[in-house]
Amino acid sequence: MTSLHPLIDDGLILGSDDHPGGTLYCKCASDPVEVTLSSNVAHNHACGCSKCWKPAGALFSVVAVIPRDNLAVTANESKLHVIDPKAAIQRHACSGCGVHMYGRIEVDHPFKGLDFVHPELGGEDAGWQEPQFAAFVSSIIEQGFDPAGMAEVRDRLHDVGLETYDCLSPPLMDLIAAYTAKKSGALK
Ligand SMILES: N[C@@H](CCC(=O)N[C@@H](CS)C(=O)NCC(=O)O)C(=O)O
Numbered sequence: 001m002t003s004l005h006p007l008i009d010d011g012l013i014l015g016s017d018d019h020p021g022g023t024l025y026c027k028c029a030s031d032p033v034e035v036t037l038s039s040n041v042a043h044n045h046a047c048g049c050s051k052c053w054k055p056a057g058a059l060f061s062v063v064a065v066i067p068r069d070n071l072a073v074t075a076n077e078s079k080l081h082v083i084d085p086k087a088a089i090q091r092h093a094c095s096g097c098g099v100h101m102y103g104r105i106e107v108d109h110p111f112k113g114l115d116f117v118h119p120e121l122g123g124e125d126a127g128w129q130e131p132q133f134a135a136f137v138s139s140i141i142e143q144g145f146d147p148a149g150m151a152e153v154r155d156r157l158h159d160v161g162l163e164t165y166d167c168l169s170p171p172l173m174d175l176i177a178a179y180t181a182k183k184s185g186a187l188k
Pocket residue numbers: 047048049050051052087088089090136139140142
């Protein structure tokens with residue numbers, strides 16, 4: 001059966017509320033890039049979009065946010081490069097193994113100040129917040145997934161307790177819309 005993601009296929013491993021953070025490692029056998037997080041992550045979710053890093057064979061990425069002040073590159077930063085400088089999220093990837101170590105927003109954006117990270121790089125059962133929902137589910141079709149398999153994919157996500165959305169979850173979409181409305185003056 002196609003893997004959704006190793007952290008989803010067999011059910012979620014629940015995180016611990018008081019998780020203090022830890023170190024993320026890229027997949028290079030020597031001189032790995034290290035990113036140290038000084039808190040747990042938030043809004044962890046599965047993402048089906050084409051831009052987020054996924055482990056080999058997985059249909060989904062698992063990606064979360066953390067305040068940028070809680071993230072530091074602590075080893076081999078020189079191996080990092082920005083995948084697409086024009087994207088809102090500047091994804092810093094390792095030139096050796098291709099893993100995305102963190103994504104940062106430098107432009108005016110509702111999520112500016114939050115960095116995007118893949119908590120599995122810090123250990124699959126290390127206590128990080130577990131995924132809360134699945135986002136950009138229909139986007140897997142854009143990468144070649146057969147539309148006829150979508151009902152099964154959504155069923156499998158629901159089976160492990162993940163609600164599915166084709167953009168972000170309603171609270172995050174509301175946050176983005178409120179930010180846009182305040183900027184335009186439609187909301188005070
Ligand atoms: N359908 C598109 C969706 C891409 C997309 O909008 N991704 C979301 C979720 S990660 C996003 O916020 N992207 C901003 C960015 O990549 O800078 C795809 O799969 O490429």
